[in-house]
Amino acid sequence: MFERKPLLGFAGDTLASALLANGLTLAGRSFKYHRPRGFLAAGVEEPNALFTLGEGGRTTPNVAATTTELYEGLVARRQNAWPSVDFDLGAAISLLAPLLPAGFYYKTFMGPRRGSWMWYEPFIRRAAGLGRARHERDPDRYETRHAYTDVLVIGGGPAGLAAARAAAAAGAAVALVEQDSALGGMLLAAPATGALEDWRTELERAVRAMPNVEVLLRTTACGVYDGNTVALLERHDHERPDAGLGKAREVAVTMHARAIIYATGAAERPLVFGDNDRPGIMLASAAQAYLNRYAVDPGRRALVATNNDGAWRSAIDLAVAGIAVPILDQRQHVEPALQDAARRVGIDVRTGALVTRAQGRRAVTGALVAHNGSARVEHLACDLLCMSGGWSPTVHLTSHTGRKPVYRDDIGAFVPGGYAPGQFGAGAVSGEFALSAALRSAAEAGRAAAHYCGHADPIGPTPPPQVADHPFTLEPPRACPRGAGGKAFVDFQNDVTTRDLALAHEEGYAAIEHLKRYTTLGMGTDQGKTSNLNAIHLMAALRGVGIAEAGTTTFRPPYTPVSIGALAGRSIGHHFRPIRRSPLHDCHIANGAAMIDAGPWLRPWYYRWAGGDAAAAYVNEMRLVRSAVGLADISSLGKIDVQWPDAAEFLNRVYVNGFASLPAGKARYGVMLNDDASVLDDGTTARFGEYRYFMTTTTAQAAEVMSWLEFLLQTAWIDLDVQVVSVTDEWAGMSIAGPRARAALALALPEIDAADAALPHMGAREFEVDGVPIRVLRLSFSGELAYELYVPAGYAIALWERLLERAAALGIRPYGLEALASLRIEKGHVAGLELDHRNTLDDLGLGKMAARDKAYVGRELRARAQLQAPGRWSLVGLECLEPSARLRGGAILFARGEALAGHGRGYVTSVTWSTELGKYIALGLYQGGLRHAGEEIVCAYPLKNEQVRARIVSPMFIDPNGERLHV
């Protein structure tokens, strides 16, 4: 469907060829001036013919019709015009063109007041942008994968085919990628019958028949990255992708190649003359492709304008097809053989002839032609103007790893400025524009690449092609004479004209990068594939410098635009990042838990037995723990098995407090610092045997701590004999807490002797129950009598269920993260919001823990003056003094009566309703800390216009002497 009208095309057609076959030459409107535009090219370099494809969530703006394969059901619309491309009101903007030269916006829209740009900007934004995207979710499927090969050949033209064949013949595994739907490259534009086509078919057949060659069509090499890693995009739109069936629309392939052969060919450039953008003006090679490959007459009455030999081939094909063709070559001298060949097919040959301006508006109707050495301007009528300003090797990919291309005068273009190790060039990309030379370079590249991969011996030479070809010559493009009139476009998509170049030069934006940025030249969806070199030529001329000095802009990936969906692949929705689930996950769901993200983990936030939302539930869960007994999942804690003779010494070094003397059967709380003395983590380590320790870390820091310990052991302390192994996934953990915890244990697990004598506070013991090892640590985060139980993860659910079932009479129930966090606030234990890397050990009130008589990581830098300064913010407890108000995390603290401005004297880190105290309480940091205990302060929360009075108290809100731990 094209603009709601059905359109017929043939298999193998592109949207562009089908539209041309249907007589449609007006493809769209230009970006800035809304000028009517047609089809300039037949491939990826197309700047004009951008369409919006698809409907609903499949709407895809800005797709070049020249690369869109036709398939049944394709829906396409033209864009950037209102009400329609045929009648576009935006075109009125053309009248204002003189007021809108390149970069005009830098010079205006500044008044009348400061900030006025905000008034103008919406208009500019609406005018800019090409197609319109939709906010709906994309229903299609995308995938990513990794691939490995010896030799990656990029480009399936004659050079690519020949190179692949040579490399494969030498024994290398070869992957050949071609963005097009067919192999053959430039040869596809040659006449569909004849010796050349026979030769191409045979070469293709031979390559495809080789078992060690994999051919990937519709696959674009988008970017070349370090390590000969190439990003490929495989497209399947023509196969009707269907997410329901798992059929992907696009696949992004990370290709790891040993060697790369660039056989990316060359692209033709336009000529620059007045109104060179009229529909019906196209690249000579494009006209040839439409004619030969797609069997479409791009016009009936053609003119071919050129400065090089290349376009003569196109002219001859057009003439043979019966399309009248005068050829206008700006060169005075053209190879006589070429002239003869042209004349033989009835071409009206004119040398020294320069097109200065095109005629016609919505379609080209003719051209004005100037002749060398004469003032006469001739008018020639045409409905197709083919132009060729020379050929630019497709050096994009070779430049991606930082090798700047270099200029070659003889071909008037840039070629790769060398290749990274293991990379080779073949064919037109390396400046070999004659087929025979291209093939020679390809065979050589193929052999060299295979050799680089360790395959030495070619099996046999590639048969030389039996094709006639001409050496390639060209005359550098000439700027069209001033005063010829019309707009001479250099960059079609971004509407950059020769006047804009002149303006940029005049204002000093003459460096090629400034030119680009000032005029936006080459910044469109085509990335200037047809415009960059002309611009460089023209600017070099304006500056009076050589082209090599003018230089190119930087080529960046992707070579052609890539769907972001393809890059994301399957890492979308809940697969965006993997989810880590506790071994108890299924129980939580069964127990009616509401789950919450905690880093990669999903953890039970609260349980519905306790209330319908977190606010209601957590207080009931707290009450349960304070009054009876609760069961919580702590499996997400990091767990590390630490073994061997030097383990004690090791722990003694990484923790600020002493671990050397920790006896077997005991656990100890410890804090680790980074080298810079910021707090890395806290947790407990239990000693189970002479040389066996069991360390726990916080959930958030588990991976960091593990790597850090390995770093120290493997890089710095290699003399220590210590082994650390992560056992986070091996052991599930649960905490059973509350005054009835021991009773509950006794009911559920009579095998475990949890009597105070056997398992005192901070005791740690291993038991075996029904053949299953259970580690029991008598530790408390909540301040109640509590035990941490660790069990091999496969038995976690069984243990959990046994605890809940057998201790049911004691009222045991599960409690979640919110209650866990709240209970510890009542006890003044620091956690995530306090441990934010900015706070020191001393700030957290833990300074006393640090041993004075031993070294530990971070000790030296902990002593720095500012870290010990008296006015630092340190941990305090806060109780809310207003019965009707609540404290809020993130509130800023001020002394009473002080102006509420600036950064205050501290802030609230964690808040909870205290079931014990019947009010809101909080932890916070406050300047001077507990020296201000008892003072009333203000917690300001201007985001909600709130101020709440609170009192500074000890952060140990309940049971400061820890009596409950010892029941």
Next chain:
Amino acid sequence: MATGPTGNDGMLRIPCPHCGERDYTEFRYGGDASKIRPPHGTADARAWQEYVFLFDNPKGAHLEYWQHVLGCRQWLVLERDTATNAVGKAHLARSQGSP
């Protein structure tokens, strides 16, 4: 730079001495490996400051730590050129001696 053990110049493919050449995404970067960590217990704040905070940060040859976190978990010392990303040899950090 020297070529890696696989004979490839292996830019940003890291030759893990244990596992072989792998994508750099399997590794965790650990920064400059030419700095010498003051021995544990060194009571010289200046030395620690330099170690922790100051870097040569050269444009060119760089010795650096990488840990093969998705593989053998070994910390490696890798030669890499920060001007080109070209990767050279790697050795296990705990096997002393320069690469």
Next chain:
Amino acid sequence: MIAMSSRYSALALARHALTGKPWARAWRSADPKPAYDVVIIGGGGHGLAAAYYLAANHGIQRVAVIERAYIGSGNVGRNTTLVRSNYLLDGNTQFFEHSLKLWEGLSHELNFNVMLSQRGQIVLAHGPSQLEVLARKGNIMRLNGIDAELLDRADVMRLLPYLDYSQASRFPIHGGLLQRRAGTVRHDAVAWGYARAADRLGVDIVENCEVTGFVRDGDRIIGIETNRGRIAAGRTAISVAGHSSAVAAMAGLKVPIESHLLQAFVTEPIKPFVDHVISFGAELFYISQSDKGGLVFGGHIDGFNSYTQRGQFPKVQSVAECAVALIPAISRLRLLRHWAGIQDMTPDGSPFIGRTPLRNLYLNGGWCYQGFKATPAAGCCLAFTIAHDAEHPLARHLSLDRFERGNGHDEYGNGNWTYRQ
């Protein structure tokens, strides 16, 4: 401050259009003179701004900006253009708000439209505790006279209806913090606008001139060596973004900086689609739409020291994953170009502006992810420091020796990165 004849305005555009009168060069192409009062190394946003403020605020006009390539070739011309002042820590809040205020008057001051677009930035929170952290910042902003609004999920849904609110979303959106005055600025215009204004005040902008060394007299720097010869300088400032270590090393200084790659991305241009600046909360990812229509976005550094100025593909993919996680519809849009900048990274994520151990040598560097928004204030403070040989009150917390004293200024709470990325 700029002579009437070369002023930019709609009227001037019309006059030039009608008369065909040529425009003046935006800045002269200066050759280096043998000596200057002040030499600033680095023609990025900061260096050019400092030169402008030296001339405009301190009356020092024998100033040269020495740029090794073309001005704006560094990070000022390749960043994601976010400007905002939602900063938490004492010192930072005031500094970045000062910068935002300068941005608000900059087009007028420079007579060059830098296209400050105050379209509002929304930082998302994906859980209650993340929202509390944002609230703390928002409260600090309000207490410092800076606009900030706390958003709940419904507010975010109203403002940004196209984010992923579905069941499938991995990190559900819980709320956010909005600063309406935050937004974007046209990156290149900043370099050019400052260059043009500085040029008009007599500053020499010397392009294609690479600094290769310093001229020293004892512990004093008295000039620089360049590939175009020696230049004597009363005072010299280093303002070279990702290359601070390299240039400081020429003066024999070792600094707390590593050079890392940060990539940026732009899609094909489309009609208005994203009207704010949005920052994802689950990972470092931010997105906005340029006036030209491209969606511009970025993420985390690539994660290892490098001066290659090009990124790696895995990071491209993970950034794309963030994009789709945040805005499912973006899946269909196409990435047009991605590039990288070389960025100074410091242990605490904060920069340095101030004096160095060498006399008459000043350093402005270590900007990490945040130097673009800082451009006017950094230029202003650097100019002050050069003019007065003293730290600017707004930049006292950014001294080079802060780690010795334990004064690290860790805005993001990421901690020291000696061994991790």
Next chain:
Amino acid sequence: MFERRSPLAPQLAGGGRDGADGRRSMRIGEARGWHLIQIGAHRRSGAALAAAVGRLCGCALPSSPRIVTACGAHRLYRIAADQYWIVTHDAAVTAALARAITPDVGASTALTHARVRLVIEGAAATALLARIVPIDLRSAALPVGSFAQTGVQHACVLLERSDAQRYELYVLRTYAVSTWEWILDSAMPYGYDVHVAQTEQ
């Protein structure tokens, strides 16, 4: 008795689905009934450890970091310079090893529960794996009988190629459900059957 549960218990109920072409070209499942112990030698104990393993498992410690040593009911993997995995379905062996490897011999850590062993086999197995791991799966790089430690979705995994078209993955338990869903999602185009192998080795 405590019942041992696989984290994939609920997942394994589903019977699979057809691929885009209507076929099912893979079997994806979990292998259960095995035990895993990680053992390590410290600097001076390499020989003692080798001796202990020789005595209890009847084979030498592997010297190759890539080739799986199969001996009887056990498979041995050298996972780092001086670290090994022993996978066996003889629980007595792991228990004996744990007892025998005293600190002067080395260290042992039980990891049976830390991992879940997935089996992917069939014509499309290699193509599927190319979608989920970043390593070279060509048979020269990963021949039958070899293994590699790598990552799936940022989590570590040990991947063994036990036949040309058969792979076994030891994935982290807490990621197992996520990894499983990821694999099934990736396998959609090919179609698969889901199966559990109770005591497969």
